[in-house]
Amino acid sequence: MSTPPGPAPGAEEVTPQTWHYGLVARWWSLFRDSGPEVDYFRQFVEAGQPALDVACGSGRLLVPYLQAGLDVDGCDISADMLAHCREAAERVGYTPDLYLQAMHELDLPRRYETIIVCGGLGLGSSRAQDAQALRRLWEHLEPGGRLVLDNEVPYADATLWRYWSMDARAELPQPTRPTGNRRLATDGYEYELRSRILAVDPLEQRVDRELIVGQWLGDTLVAEERHLLTCNLYFRHELVLMLEAAGFVQVDVRRGYDDGEPSADDEFLVYLATKPTTH
Numbered sequence: 001m002s003t004p005p006g007p008a009p010g011a012e013e014v015t016p017q018t019w020h021y022g023l024v025a026r027w028w029s030l031f032r033d034s035g036p037e038v039d040y041f042r043q044f045v046e047a048g049q050p051a052l053d054v055a056c057g058s059g060r061l062l063v064p065y066l067q068a069g070l071d072v073d074g075c076d077i078s079a080d081m082l083a084h085c086r087e088a089a090e091r092v093g094y095t096p097d098l099y100l101q102a103m104h105e106l107d108l109p110r111r112y113e114t115i116i117v118c119g120g121l122g123l124g125s126s127r128a129q130d131a132q133a134l135r136r137l138w139e140h141l142e143p144g145g146r147l148v149l150d151n152e153v154p155y156a157d158a159t160l161w162r163y164w165s166m167d168a169r170a171e172l173p174q175p176t177r178p179t180g181n182r183r184l185a186t187d188g189y190e191y192e193l194r195s196r197i198l199a200v201d202p203l204e205q206r207v208d209r210e211l212i213v214g215q216w217l218g219d220t221l222v223a224e225e226r227h228l229l230t231c232n233l234y235f236r237h238e239l240v241l242m243l244e245a246a247g248f249v250q251v252d253v254r255r256g257y258d259d260g261e262p263s264a265d266d267e268f269l270v271y272l273a274t275k276p277t278t279h
């Protein structure tokens with residue numbers, strides 16, 4: 001396939017709504033600064049530059065890549081996450097090109113040898129928007145360029161998976177957990193995240209979750225926010241088909257995050273997909 005077809009029906013609907021704002025964005029910037037994804041995705045960026053980190057968030061991957069001298073831009077739907085990313089990059093002396101854009105509307109001045117998406121597909125978006133996002137990623141790759149995208153399998157979380165059955169779904173929404181599991185951050189505040197599942201729709205392969213985040217100073221609750229997030233859940237074969245429908249070839253599925261052959265026991269899969277060199 002040379003050129004991907006036009007926009008997927010429904011892709012222009014409402015703006016995707018995620019929970020990566022305010023205190024949640026702050027929590028990401030304070031606590032999410034490492035993980036196996038950082039080194040795993042790095043090898044692909046090293047092998048193909050320039051690179052774009054789509055849904056770069058607070059810069060967990062992007063900032064160390066800049067520090068390693070790699071040519072990488074970032075984009076995200078959340079201005080709050082991007083602000084934390086910019087701050088983190090500036091703290092170590094970098095001013096990367098960061099774009100505030102939803103991936104299904106991606107429209108950047110540059111084309112890339114590598115595009116990475118770590119933990120970013122299917123958050124708050126419709127399935128049509130996810131399909132459209134894959135087309136936009138394809139558009140932003142150079143011929144022969146590679147997309148590296150991870151995705152959590154729908155059955156990874158045993159608690160969530162239980163609610164795919166009708167009987168268990170009748171118990172939803174889950175009750176709100178009581179407070180009592182705070183973490184001290186470097187800014188002197190303690191933070192607590194409490195999430196719960198509100199609804200699961202197995203026909204649509206979608207889960208609705210609520211997140212309550214509290215910020216504490218000693219025993220005083222300084223601030224509390226409530227956010228909602230809808231996630232689309234994808235199985236391996238359908239995501240491969242979606243990538244192929246978007247125009248990608250040589251779609252390879254690996255185990256996250258060591259490049260091994262995937263097995264039924266893996267919670268995260270990584271999809272490597274190439275844009276063809278010839279039309």
Ligand SMILES: C[S@@+](CC[C@H](N)C(=O)[O-])C[C@H]1O[C@@H](n2cnc3c(N)ncnc32)[C@H](O)[C@@H]1O
Pocket residue numbers: 016018020032037054055056057058059060061075076077078081101102103104117118119120123124125
């Ligand atoms: C789980 S965080 C991952 C951040 C970063 N990739 C990392 O691994 O540290 C998900 C990020 O995806 C962003 N995001 C969600 N939906 C998006 C969309 N449709 N377009 C662009 N970014 C999106 C969120 O704002 C958030 O920063």
